[in-house]
Amino acid sequence: MFAERLIRARKASGMSMSTLAKEIGLSANAIKKYEHGENMPSSGNLLKLSKSLGVRSEYFFRPTKVKLSGIEYRKRASTPQKTLDRINGDVLDQAEQWTELLEFYPDSVRPVPKFKLPNNLPEKVKTTEDIELIADQMRSEWNLGFNPIPDMIDTLESKGLMIICTHVEVDNKFDGLAGDIEGTPVVVVSVHQPGDRQRFTLAHELGHLVLNGRLSKDLDEETTCNHFAGALLLPKKAIIDHLGEKRRAIEPRELYMLKHEFGISMMAILFRAGQVEIISQSLQKNYYIQFNKLRWRTEEPSEPYPNEQTFLYQQLVYRALGEGYIGESKAAELLKMPLTRFHKERKLGTMNANTH
Numbered sequence: 548m549f550a551e552r553l554i555r556a557r558k559a560s561g562m563s564m565s566t567l568a569k570e571i572g573l574s575a576n577a578i579k580k581y582e583h584g585e586n587m588p589s590s591g592n593l594l595k596l597s598k599s600l601g602v603r604s605e606y607f608f609r610p611t612k613v614k615l616s617g618i619e620y621r622k623r624a625s626t627p628q629k630t631l632d633r634i635n636g637d638v639l640d641q642a643e644q645w646t647e648l649l650e651f652y653p654d655s656v657r658p659v660p661k662f663k664l665p666n667n668l669p670e671k672v673k674t675t676e677d678i679e680l681i682a683d684q685m686r687s688e689w690n691l692g693f694n695p696i697p698d699m700i701d702t703l704e705s706k707g708l709m710i711i712c713t714h715v716e717v718d719n720k721f722d723g724l725a726g727d728i729e730g731t732p733v734v735v736v737s738v739h740q741p742g743d744r745q746r747f748t749l750a751h752e753l754g755h756l757v758l759n760g761r762l763s764k765d766l767d768e769e770t771t772c773n774h775f776a777g778a779l780l781l782p783k784k785a786i787i788d789h790l791g792e793k794r795r796a797i798e799p800r801e802l803y804m805l806k807h808e809f810g811i812s813m814m815a816i817l818f819r820a821g822q823v824e825i826i827s828q829s830l831q832k833n834y835y836i837q838f839n840k841l842r843w844r845t846e847e848p849s850e851p852y853p854n855e856q857t858f859l860y861q862q863l864v865y866r867a868l869g870e871g872y873i874g875e876s877k878a879a880e881l882l883k884m885p886l887t888r889f890h891k892e893r894k895l896g897t898m899n900a901n902t903h
């Protein structure tokens with residue numbers, strides 16, 4: 548158990564064996580022996596390890612509860628393995644804390660619904676028109692209408708998806724990942740990304756869940772999931788209402804405004820305009836080339852779309868505390884906060900308020 552947890556914590560920290568060894572004044576070989584389960588650190592070295600890796604020493608002896616399976620990375624071509632390792636470690640830690648928190652809830656209370664797809668989705672998705680239809684159907688099943696979805700994270704969490712926001716620095720090289728933890732679908736997005744990219748990743752991963760087993764062979768799954776994501780975030784009806792049925796040219800500012808209304812990138816809107824034939828394929832291609840030249844593909848102009856966050860975990864820690872399923876020190880531990888700070892935050896900064 549110790550060896551496995553040490554490897555995980557080290558990878559999550561982004562340190563190599565030799566860097567870690569240097570930090571705590573041991574040989575790389577000593578670390579290697581710990582990681583191969585051939586040796587155990589003394590209590591002094593254990594303390595150094597936990598300090599250096601930013602975990603409590605109990606961390607190394609907690610059984611690994613969760614397993615992330617069926618991982619799909621949405622990454623740019625060159626995401627370094629080291630970054631992926633760090634993300635993986637962070638995700639496993641957060642997922643483990645989720646599992647621990649939910650176990651404090653009594654069986655009669657289900658604070659998070661089990662994820663379930665609507666019953667009457669079509670069995671087959673064969674054409675691009677079918678993709679538009681199934682995205683519209685998801686919106687109607689979930690009572691979203693044709694308006695912008697204000698908060699994608701909240702919307703998906705309320706349907707039972709586990710959303711994990713990772714703080715690992717990712718530059719431009721990572722879009723997100725999806726997997727499964729004991730039957731619960733998990734989607735991971737980065738807190739460092741603009742909201743429109745987070746939202747597209749979330750919608751894309753929902754696409755995989757919705758389209759799984761329904762796609763006809765001649766449709767490429769990744770392309771189809773991207774199409775689904777665009778159609779979910781900006782339905783055909785909505786984009787036609789805003790831009791008109793046929794256009795000979797579109798002002799960039801129109802795309803910019805629509806981006807901020809619907810939380811979807813200008814580039815994705817351009818693709819939508821082509822998909823629903825508001826503009827011709829050749830016009831779409833021209834704009835694409837222009838976007839490229841302006842470097843708007845790497846960073847879109849002017850204000851970014853605001854970032855989304857998840858509050859559910861925090862809310863459920865406080866709910867468990869309020870209901871007496873856990874005490875204050877457990878709550879502080881679950882939120883990775885020193886008890887004194889937790890106590891202050893619990894009282895909203897007013898230290899003298901007494902609610903007991």
Ligand SMILES: [Zn+2]
Pocket residue numbers: 619621751755769772
């Ligand atoms: Zn995908």
